[in-house]
Amino acid sequence: MSDFRELIEMDKEAQCPRQYVLALTDTLNVISGKWKLPIVAALLRGRNRFKDLQENVEKITPRMLSKELKELEINGVLERKVYNQTPVLIEYQLTASGKNFANVIDAMIEWGLEHRREVMETGS
Amino acid sequence: MSDFRELIEMDKEAQCPRQYVLALTDTLNVISGKWKLPIVAALLRGRNRFKDLQENVEKITPRMLSKELKELEINGVLERKVYNQTPVLIEYQLTASGKNFANVIDAMIEWGLEHRREVMETGS
DNA sequence: TAACCCACTATACAAAAGTATAGTAATACT
DNA sequence: AGTATTACTATACTTTTGTATAGTGGGTTA
Numbered sequence: 483m484s485d486f487r488e489l490i491e492m493d494k495e496a497q498c499p500r501q502y503v504l505a506l507t508d509t510l511n512v513i514s515g516k517w518k519l520p521i522v523a524a525l526l527r528g529r530n531r532f533k534d535l536q537e538n539v540e541k542i543t544p545r546m547l548s549k550e551l552k553e554l555e556i557n558g559v560l561e562r563k564v565y566n567q568t569p570v571l572i573e574y575q576l577t578a579s580g581k582n583f584a585n586v587i588d589a590m591i592e593w594g595l596e597h598r599r600e601v602m603e604t605g606s
Numbered sequence: 607m608s609d610f611r612e613l614i615e616m617d618k619e620a621q622c623p624r625q626y627v628l629a630l631t632d633t634l635n636v637i638s639g640k641w642k643l644p645i646v647a648a649l650l651r652g653r654n655r656f657k658d659l660q661e662n663v664e665k666i667t668p669r670m671l672s673k674e675l676k677e678l679e680i681n682g683v684l685e686r687k688v689y690n691q692t693p694v695l696i697e698y699q700l701t702a703s704g705k706n707f708a709n710v711i712d713a714m715i716e717w718g719l720e721h722r723r724e725v726m727e728t729g730s
Numbered sequence: 731t732a733a734c735c736c737a738c739t740a741t742a743c744a745a746a747a748g749t750a751t752a753g754t755a756a757t758a759c760t
Numbered sequence: 761a762g763t764a765t766t767a768c769t770a771t772a773c774t775t776t777t778g779t780a781t782a783g784t785g786g787g788t789t790a
Contacts, residue, residue, distance in 0.1 A: 498647070501719070502715050502719075504718065504722070505714070505715045505716075505717075505718025505719045505721075505722065506643070506711070506714055506715055506718055507718070508717075508718040508721055508722065509714040509715070509717050509718045509721075510637070510643070510714075513634070513637060514638070515777075515778085516777080516778070517778090519630070519634070523622070531736085531737090532736075532737050532738070533735085533736065533737075536737095543778085543779065543780075543781095544737080544738060544739085545738090545739075545740085545778090545779080545780090546777095546778065546779080547738090548737085548738060548739075549778095558721065558724070558725045558728075568787075568788085569735085569736075569786090569787060569788070570736085570737090570786085570787080572736085572737070572738095577724070577728075578724055578728075579717075579720070579721040579724045579725070582717060582720060582721070583717060585713055585716070585717060586710075586713045586714055586717045587630070588713070589709055589710045589712070589713035589714075590629070590630055590633040590634075590710055590713075591626050591629045591630055591633070592629075592709070593629075593632075593633050593703075593706060593707060593709060593710045594628065594629025594630055594631070594632040594633045595625070595626075595629045596703070596706060597629075597632055597633075597682065597703040597706070598628070598629065598632065600682070600701070600702055600703045601682045601703070604682075604701075604702075639747070639748085640747080640748070641748090655766085655767090656766070656767050656768070657765085657766060657767075660767095667748085667749065667750075667751095668767080668768060668769085669748090669749080669750090669768090669769075669770085670747095670748065670749080671768090672767085672768060672769075673748095692757070692758085693756085693757055693758065693765080693766070694756080694757080694766080694767085695766095696766085696767065696768095731790100732789100732790090733788105733789085733790085734787100734788080734789075734790100735786105735787085735788075735789095736785105736786090736787085736788105737784100737785095737786095738783105738784085738785090739782100739783080739784070739785105740781100740782085740783075740784095741780105741781090741782085741783100742779100742780085742781090742782105743778105743779080743780080743781105744777100744778085744779070744780095745776100745777080745778075745779090746775100746776080746777070746778085747774100747775080747776070747777080748773105748774085748775075748776085749772100749773080749774070749775090750771105750772085750773080750774095751770100751771090751772090751773100752769100752770085752771085752772105753768105753769080753770075753771100754767100754768080754769070754770095755766100755767090755768090755769100756765100756766085756767090757764100757765085757766085758763105758764080758765075758766105759762100759763085759764075759765095760761100760762090760763085760764100
C-alpha cells in the first residue's frame with residue numbers, strides 16, 4: 483500500500499508525518515505558479531536553451547522565464563550549463579530529479595483523464 | 607509506458623495533445639493555491655464538517671475555507687451534503703474522483719522523498 | 731560600423747490570492 | 761432572556777504573483 487493511503491488508514495487523530503509534509507512541499511514548489519510546469523514539460527521534451535523555452539512556453543516573458551529558471555535551479559530540478567564556445571551556449575538541463583518529475587506529471591494527467599470520465603458518467 | 611513519457615519519446619516538434627493539457631489543468635485546479643491540497647488531505651482522513659476542517663486545516667480563515675470548498679465542489683472533487691436534522695448537519699464528502707486524488711498526492715510525496723535523497727547524494 | 735542575435739535585467743504597474751476582523755442567521759441549551 | 765454552537769458572509773486591506781515595456785552587454789555577420 484502506498485505512503486499516503488497507508489496514512490489514511492491510520493488513527494484519524496494522528497498528524498501527517500513531518501517528512502511527508504516536507505516532501506509534498508518540495509513537490510509543490512515545482513508545480514506552483516503559472517510557468518514552472520510548462521517549463522519542466524518543455525525541458526522534458528528537449529527544448530533547453532533560453533530562446534527555445536521562450537518560443538515553446540507560450541507567451542512567457544523573459545523576466546518570468548529567468549525568474550522561474552533560477553528557482554528551479556535552486557530547488558535542484560535543473561542545472562544551468564555554460565559551454566564556453568563562441569558564441570557561448572547556455573543550456574538548461576533537468577537533473578535526475580527533474581526527469582523523474584515525469585512520474586508526477588503522469589499521475590496528474592491520469593487523474594485528470596479519469597476525473598473527466600467520472601464527471602461525464604455521473605453528470606455532475 | 608505511461609502517457610507522458612510516451613509523449614517525450616515522440617517527435618520533439620509535436621505539440622502536447624489537447625486532452626492531456628485539459629487533464630493537467632483539471633488536476634492543477636485541485637492543487638493550486640495554499641489551501642486546496644490540505645483540505646482534500648483532511649477530507650481523505652475523514653474530517654468532513656466545516657468546523658472540523660477549520661480545526662484541522664491549520665490557520666485557515668472561514669472566508670478561505672468557504673471559498674475553497676465551493677471551488678472544489680464546482681470542480682467535482684467533493685459534494686456538500688445537507689442533512690435536515692435538528693440541528694442541521696452539513697458534511698463535505700469527497701467524490702470518487704476526490705478519493706482518487708490520493709494517487710496524485712502519493713506520486714507527489716514519492717517524488718519529494720526521492721528528490722531529497724538525490725539532493726543529499728549529489729550534494730547540490 | 732551598423733544591424734542582428736542571444737541571454738538576459740530593470741522598472742513600473744496590474745491582477746490575483748490571501749488575511750484580518752467583524753458580523754449574520756438559525757437553532758439549542760440553561 | 762441570555763449565551764453558545766454551527767456554518768457561514770461582508771468589507772477592507774496586504775501580499776504575492778504575473779505583465780508590459782524597455783534596455784543592457786557581449787559577440788557575430790554583412
